[in-house]
Amino acid sequence: MTSPTSIQVRGLSKRFGETRALADCNFDAYPGEVHAIVGENGSGKSTLAKTLSGVLMHDTGTVEVFGSPVTSPIDARERGIATIFQEVLVADEANVIDNLYVGSDGLLSNGKSYAEKVREADEILRRCVGHPIDLRANVGTLPLNIKQWIVIARAILRQPKVLILDESSAALDLGATNRLHAEIERLRDQGCTVLIVTHRIAELVRIADRATILRDGTAVGVLEKHEITEARLLELMTQAGRTLAAAPVAFSDPSFETAPPIITARQLCVSSDTAPFDFELQPGMIVGLAGLDGQGQDQFARILAGIAAPASGQVICLDQAGQPKPISGLDDAYDLHVSWVSGDRKREGIFPQRSIFENFAMGIYRRKLGFMGKVDRRLGHQLFKKEVDRLKIKTGPISNRITSLSGGNQQKVLISRAFADEPRVIVLNDPARGVDLGTKRDLYRELQAFARSGGSVVYLSSEIEEFLGFAHRVDVFVNGSIFRSLEGAMIEEEAMLAAMFGQPLGTHVEIA
Numbered sequence: 001m002t003s004p005t006s007i008q009v010r011g012l013s014k015r016f017g018e019t020r021a022l023a024d025c026n027f028d029a030y031p032g033e034v035h036a037i038v039g040e041n042g043s044g045k046s047t048l049a050k051t052l053s054g055v056l057m058h059d060t061g062t063v064e065v066f067g068s069p070v071t072s073p074i075d076a077r078e079r080g081i082a083t084i085f086q087e088v089l090v091a092d093e094a095n096v097i098d099n100l101y102v103g104s105d106g107l108l109s110n111g112k113s114y115a116e117k118v119r120e121a122d123e124i125l126r127r128c129v130g131h132p133i134d135l136r137a138n139v140g141t142l143p144l145n146i147k148q149w150i151v152i153a154r155a156i157l158r159q160p161k162v163l164i165l166d167e168s169s170a171a172l173d174l175g176a177t178n179r180l181h182a183e184i185e186r187l188r189d190q191g192c193t194v195l196i197v198t199h200r201i202a203e204l205v206r207i208a209d210r211a212t213i214l215r216d217g218t219a220v221g222v223l224e225k226h227e228i229t230e231a232r233l234l235e236l237m238t239q240a241g242r243t244l245a246a247a248p249v250a251f252s253d254p255s256f257e258t259a260p261p262i263i264t265a266r267q268l269c270v271s272s273d274t275a276p277f278d279f280e281l282q283p284g285m286i287v288g289l290a291g292l293d294g295q296g297q298d299q300f301a302r303i304l305a306g307i308a309a310p311a312s313g314q315v316i317c318l319d320q321a322g323q324p325k326p327i328s329g330l331d332d333a334y335d336l337h338v339s340w341v342s343g344d345r346k347r348e349g350i351f352p353q354r355s356i357f358e359n360f361a362m363g364i365y366r367r368k369l370g371f372m373g374k375v376d377r378r379l380g381h382q383l384f385k386k387e388v389d390r391l392k393i394k395t396g397p398i399s400n401r402i403t404s405l406s407g408g409n410q411q412k413v414l415i416s417r418a419f420a421d422e423p424r425v426i427v428l429n430d431p432a433r434g435v436d437l438g439t440k441r442d443l444y445r446e447l448q449a450f451a452r453s454g455g456s457v458v459y460l461s462s463e464i465e466e467f468l469g470f471a472h473r474v475d476v477f478v479n480g481s482i483f484r485s486l487e488g489a490m491i492e493e494e495a496m497l498a499a500m501f502g503q504p505l506g507t508h509v510e511i512a
């Protein structure tokens with residue numbers, strides 16, 4: 001590239017106490033490019049994004065955007081830098097319009113009447129979400145994917161010169177991701193520098209013009225578009241350059257074909273206006289739940305984990321003595337060793353005021369650590385250490401707040417919590433959201449080992465690539481019930497897409 005840079009970072013370092021988040025990091029980006037920032041969890045991506053946004057001040061080095069340093073978030077905003085942070089930052093108590101225009105007084109609202117704001121908001125959200133939404137609704141009542149769109153639309157409305165997206169597609173399904181890409185390409189074509197931080201490799205390969213790879217806070221390579229492949233990224237991201245591929249699973253695994261199902265649901269309706277369906281899960285089986293957003297798969301996962309109740313029908317689980325027991329609530333799920341991992345860690349996963357260890361121990365103290373009301377810290381620490389090693393959790397002192405961990409590492413603590421509770425069934429709702437590629441593969445391997453030892457897995461994902469070579473069966477939801485179940489070799493992208501759009505098998509679905 002010979003044109004002037006829009007962003008130039010030289011020798012950037014940033015420490016948080018003992019933790020070195022960025023170390024002598026260099027980075028260049030240009031107008032009119034989509035530039036991906038890639039790296040393992042905790043490699044410094046968000047710290048770099050926050051430094052560019054004026055949210056964090058660095059220790060040494062220089063950060064220049066359009067030739068001068070960024071001094072504060074206000075300075076960044078005034079100079080056309082808009083950042084969509086990893087955590088979905090909305091005011092739950094305020095309505096959609098107020099959330100879209102928050103903090104833009106005197107900038108966007110410049111001479112704009114309320115009616116104009118409404119028109120503008122309606123237009124952008126129709127384009128992004130794919131359908132109109134109630135602009136006067138309290139944002140707290142809206143699902144996570146809509147909240148994510150509100151945050152994205154807020155940034156686009158500022159007509160940024162630099163747009164930074166830190167894991168912003170993580171809560172979006174396939175169609176929505178494509179709509180986001182259209183927005184990104186539109187901005188790029190207008191000369192905007194778009195930085196994307198993502199662990200979704202398929203997305204990155206599709207949209208990025210270049211990629212900078214961070215390892216332990218240092219940029220270790222820059223790839224041009226034609227060089228961006230999963231193998232090359234992994235090689236640079238991990239010191240050892242490990243090679244990964246989830247071992248394909250043999251569908252004809254006799255252990256679960258003959259075994260009685262551990263979980264059965266008959267004529268289950270996830271809500272009052274959806275069709276009933278049946279579901280079975282054998283010991284040793286990994287079942288994927290797929291579907292476009294809001295097709296009932298999320299609700300079904302919650303019902304299985306005892307978090308939500310079905311409109312009709314019942315979920316039955318065999319207890320350890322082989323007796324059928326209903327899962328009617330959290331206590332049943334707990335007694336039957338059905339564990340839950342949420343992908344919405346901010347809302348229903350972490351306890352932000354609590355330490356890393358407390359967040360881990362919270363889910364397991366009743367069974368493992370509690371004796372006469374006392375917490376056996378030594379045992380807890382042993383268990384935690386095992387999980388830290390297994391899932392390669394990058395953590396400082398475990399008495400630090402959970403929020404001191406990078407997003408992906410917070411997610412790993414939640415996954416470790418579920419594993420440590422000796423589950424017989426694990427229900428995971430988009431658990432790999434924000435988790436790096438290497439760890440995703442480690443997670444698949446752990447879940448496969450768990451299944452081989454007789455455990456059962458229900459794995460909901462908004463990223464269909466996750467099921468390939470991993471799930472024994474994928475149940476695809478349309479309009480609140482299972483539209484098609486795909487097994488073994490049938491689990492491939494085209495077939496899953498066709499099912500997600502309610503099309504006959506063999507239909508090629510073109511995503512707009």
Ligand SMILES: Nc1ncnc2c1ncn2[C@@H]1O[C@H](COP(=O)(O)OP(=O)(O)OP(=O)(O)O)[C@@H](O)[C@H]1O
Nearest residue numbers: 016021041042043044045046047404405406407408
């Ligand atoms: N406020 C903080 N206090 C203490 N440590 C922090 C803080 N913010 C970040 N860190 C540490 O700095 C390192 C880099 O974190 P950062 O969030 O930049 O990583 P990341 O590459 O964005 O990770 P992820 O992919 O998981 O989001 C991590 O070890 C993290 O624990």
